[in-house]
Amino acid sequence: MNLAWLAFALAAQISPDVDALPRHLALEEPRTPAVRQDPAQERPSAPVRAPQAERPLIDFEWLELTPAAGLAVYSSKFLSDPGLAVSIRAHAPIPLFSPPGNVVKEYFGAFAQAEFTTIDRDMSHTVSHRKGVASFISLGLDYTFIRDNTWLLVGRAGLMYAYYGGIADLKNGVGPLVGLSAGIQISGSMAIAYSPELIFGDTGSHIFLNTVGVLIQF
Numbered sequence: 001m002n003l004a005w006l007a008f009a010l011a012a013q014i015s016p017d018v019d020a021l022p023r024h025l026a027l028e029e030p031r032t033p034a035v036r037q038d039p040a041q042e043r044p045s046a047p048v049r050a051p052q053a054e055r056p057l058i059d060f061e062w063l064e065l066t067p068a069a070g071l072a073v074y075s076s077k078f079l080s081d082p083g084l085a086v087s088i089r090a091h092a093p094i095p096l097f098s099p100p101g102n103v104v105k106e107y108f109g110a111f112a113q114a115e116f117t118t119i120d121r122d123m124s125h126t127v128s129h130r131k132g133v134a135s136f137i138s139l140g141l142d143y144t145f146i147r148d149n150t151w152l153l154v155g156r157a158g159l160m161y162a163y164y165g166g167i168a169d170l171k172n173g174v175g176p177l178v179g180l181s182a183g184i185q186i187s188g189s190m191a192i193a194y195s196p197e198l199i200f201g202d203t204g205s206h207i208f209l210n211t212v213g214v215l216i217q218f
Helices: 002-013
Strands: 064-074 083-093 108-120 131-147 151-163 173-187 190-200 206-217
Touching (some): 064 190
Antiparallel strands (some): 064 206, 083 108
């Protein structure tokens, strides 16, 4: 009788809300379905190309061309009246000597140009080849003083090779030159420029070129 009463008392103390098994041993534990990851997300992303660490010494992506025409005035030693002059000049900036990332303020640049002038020397008619066309090929550096939406001012200096094509008593050779281009922008990529230039020859001779051209910015 005492044993039966003891068993009844123990059964009454057990709460009906308590599971008989721990949760990790429960027979009907709910299962959460596994979420499948998108295959595109599983693949590593493609590497992003880093920006160009440095630009070339001469940046031809900002090339400018200036075809021009005008007048060549010769010093007295040439014994020639003024003649016609035509030229083509190419310019590109040198980023190394300019503020980084600012194309407008890339002050230093390099140029190459070809110029052609007519010469008619005042000499005796018995002299052959008194007149002809002279060719000048030059290379050098330039510096942009002003470049904005309205004005353009560029100075340049370099060396030129003069070829006189057999004109009487004129010798081919190398000499220095200095020049200037002053212009007005007529659009975002074009300007009208006046370009005076002084070419020095030997024995104190010189040629003063006055040309007007269209500066085309690519």
